[in-house]
Amino acid sequence: xxxxxxxxxxxxxxxxxxxxxxxxxxxxxxxxxxxxxxxxxxxxxxxxxxxxxxxxxxxxxxxxxxxxxxxxxxxxxxxxxxxxxxxxxxxxxxxxxxxxxxxxxxxxxxxxxxxxxxxxxxxxxxxxxxxxxxxxxxxxxxxxxxxxxxxxxxxxxxxxxxxxxxxxxxxxxxxxxxxxxxxxxxxxxxxxxxxxxxxx
Numbered sequence: 655x656x657x658x659x660x661x662x663x664x665x666x667x668x669x670x671x672x673x674x675x676x677x678x679x680x681x682x683x684x685x686x687x688x689x690x691x692x693x694x695x696x697x698x699x700x701x702x703x704x705x706x707x708x709x710x711x712x713x714x715x716x717x718x719x720x721x722x723x724x725x726x727x728x729x730x731x732x733x734x735x736x737x738x739x740x741x742x743x744x745x746x747x748x749x750x751x752x753x754x755x756x757x758x759x760x761x762x763x764x765x766x767x768x769x770x771x772x773x774x775x776x777x778x779x780x781x782x783x784x785x786x787x788x789x790x791x792x793x794x795x796x797x798x799x800x801x802x803x804x805x806x807x808x809x810x811x812x813x814x815x816x817x818x819x820x821x822x823x824x825x826x827x828x829x830x831x832x833x834x835x836x837x838x839x840x841x842x843x844x845x846x847x848x849x850x851x852x853x854x
Contacts (some may be wrong), residue, residue, distance in 0.1 A: 726801035733793035741786020748779025 657664050659676035669679040719729070755772040758764055764772060 726797070726804045730793050730797040730801050733789050733797055737786045737789025737791075737793055739786070740789060741783050744779050744782030744784070744786055746779070748776045748783065751779055752776035 656662070657671040657674060657676050657678065658681055660671060660674040662671065662673045664671055664678060670676065671678055755775050759769045759772055
């Protein structure tokens with residue numbers, strides 16, 4: 655069994671995680687008592703189940719990425735890389751189709767109506783080119799903002815955790831910081847020695 659809190663592998667007979675102290679017994683109870691019949695609720699629309707399963711799959715993917723150590727910044731670079739590759743393939747496809755179809759047209763064995771159609775087939779390569787450009791724009795602008803927000807949230811969580819776990823401490827003592835008192839305990843105790851009405 656894997657601990658849902660830290661992701662470490664644990665024995666089935668443990669009640670608490672040996673790494674983070676998570677309650678494995680409660681998790682095991684939830685898993686054992688969940689509804690496995692898969693009854694369909696006819697009152698809910700069909701797309702409600704799809705939305706719930708989509709949200710659950712996104713949450714699982716984020717959890718797996720977190721366990722694998724795939725940060726949003728790594729995903730962002732992956733999107734940019736995929737955009738460059740997809741855009742390059744689209745551009746290469748457009749060039750190939752344009753040159754190939756132009757060769758067929760120039761061969762002279764194609765009717766003018768077919769030549770019109772063949773001369774525009776290169777446009778098919780524009781679709782992956784635009785998909786690649788969209789991935790690059792998403793990786794450069796949108797995912798950058800999401801990565802910054804995730805990094806800031808993680809930093810805030812770490813700071814809050816450190817603040818909660820660190821006991822309050824006093825500042826270091828400064829021994830040069832003596833304050834001269836306004837009065838003394840012995841002040842006024844020897845005034846009578848100088849007075850004339852003191853009798854021995």
